[in-house]
Amino acid sequence: MENSQSFKPLDKERHPPYLYPGYKSTVARSPTRPLIPLRQSLAELTGPVYGMDAIHPLDNDLTRNAVKNAAPHGQRIIVTGCVLDDTGRSVPNALVEIWQANAAGRYLHHNDQHDAPLDPNFHGGGRVLTDRDGMYTFTTIRPGAYPWGNHFNAWRPAHIHFSIIGVNFQQRLITQMYFPGDPLIPLDPICNSIPDENARQSLIATYDHEITQPDWALGYRFDMIVCGPKMTPFE
Amino acid sequence: MNPLYQTPSQTVGPFLRIGLVHGEKQNVLADEHTAGKRICLAGVVYDGNGNPIDDALLEIWQADANGIYPHPADPRHSDVDSHFRGFGRVKNEDGGLYEFHTIKPGGRDEHAPFINLHLFARGMLLHAQTRIYFADEPANATDPILLSVPVERRATLLARLGEDGENPVYRFDIHMQGEQETVFFELE
Numbered sequence: 562m563e564n565s566q567s568f569k570p571l572d573k574e575r576h577p578p579y580l581y582p583g584y585k586s587t588v589a590r591s592p593t594r595p596l597i598p599l600r601q602s603l604a605e606l607t608g609p610v611y612g613m614d615a616i617h618p619l620d621n622d623l624t625r626n627a628v629k630n631a632a633p634h635g636q637r638i639i640v641t642g643c644v645l646d647d648t649g650r651s652v653p654n655a656l657v658e659i660w661q662a663n664a665a666g667r668y669l670h671h672n673d674q675h676d677a678p679l680d681p682n683f684h685g686g687g688r689v690l691t692d693r694d695g696m697y698t699f700t701t702i703r704p705g706a707y708p709w710g711n712h713f714n715a716w717r718p719a720h721i722h723f724s725i726i727g728v729n730f731q732q733r734l735i736t737q738m739y740f741p742g743d744p745l746i747p748l749d750p751i752c753n754s755i756p757d758e759n760a761r762q763s764l765i766a767t768y769d770h771e772i773t774q775p776d777w778a779l780g781y782r783f784d785m786i787v788c789g790p791k792m793t794p795f796e
Numbered sequence: 797m798n799p800l801y802q803t804p805s806q807t808v809g810p811f812l813r814i815g816l817v818h819g820e821k822q823n824v825l826a827d828e829h830t831a832g833k834r835i836c837l838a839g840v841v842y843d844g845n846g847n848p849i850d851d852a853l854l855e856i857w858q859a860d861a862n863g864i865y866p867h868p869a870d871p872r873h874s875d876v877d878s879h880f881r882g883f884g885r886v887k888n889e890d891g892g893l894y895e896f897h898t899i900k901p902g903g904r905d906e907h908a909p910f911i912n913l914h915l916f917a918r919g920m921l922l923h924a925q926t927r928i929y930f931a932d933e934p935a936n937a938t939d940p941i942l943l944s945v946p947v948e949r950r951a952t953l954l955a956r957l958g959e960d961g962e963n964p965v966y967r968f969d970i971h972m973q974g975e976q977e978t979v980f981f982e983l984e
Binding site: 568570571572575576577578579581584585586587588589590591592593594596597598599600601602603604605606607608609610645646647648649658659660661662668669670672673684685686687688722724729730731733734735736737751752754755757759760761763764784785786787788 | 800801802803804805806807808809810811812813814815816843844845847849851855857859865866867868869870881882883904907910912914916917918919920921922923924925927940941944945949972973977978979980981982983984
């Protein structure tokens, strides 16, 4: 039942550990025993397949997908990029799902008690499938930073949560995108949990004036790399 | 093209519902046309203090009743049950309880039937990966993955048949830490 094309494991130099005491919630939620090595099988080389029927036309436009009576408040932005595997091949038909706070740094969620206004015209969730070149695009509002209870005067840098379902279960990735120049990034234990400086930097989007649309929205580029095959016998 | 470096994982955080929970019943994998024995898979996720984690996201991926994955990489893909998608997702409830409504997957060769599980939560910087086997399955005795797990920890991978209502309920609790810490895997 083994497939001839095996996939790389997660790169431990790039991903954060389970336990990072600076992020307090990890202490009781991290496995303490060694992970058991798993010889890969079809279970990891397969995964859910999505078609366009999974997506509605406004799903990737967060400035329009929850409008009740006006445009949402805040700086309109376009976030676009490519999902690639680590051999450089684009990942088409990947399901990309995002969620974020509104411009004031407040989530539309009953557990978010931050004293900042909700925006009746902003939900904060979106989804899209990558095209045949692995590209995705969202139109949204630049999220605000917000305080959290991890330590005294803790603030999360502005970020957008990204979820990727690629060609198989092994490519599953959930991450966060940050914004360039944000002074909160070096203070953030969630970002600092990533051991490698270059890996941390890879979560910061790039401002791209080519993506910026005149009289409309600022443009950011954010590419994501998921694990790829060990061998590419057909290339 | 030169090798690229994997994008690092970050926690799903406490507000995942906004982006990952949609209107459809994402924890129902089988419809009335799906072949196989219907089961409910249910359990609670516990943290290291023994408290339920009630903001976790669980995703499962499994083969159909004949052990075929609904994905083109499966050589038997053309024979897959067209009424089975194989993927389920649920955000657990207050008290930490989760439920999936699915069918028992088929085994394959020497492999016992199992369900793949990915677990995400606030406080988890990287998701955890495990497998759910069925405690009443004779093929467990020869399954190479189960046999690769230290014998004293294998029970943490077994879902146990509970009360027999309309459909069988298999109970599978997850313990992040402690005496009963669930076995988690990493691809070698």
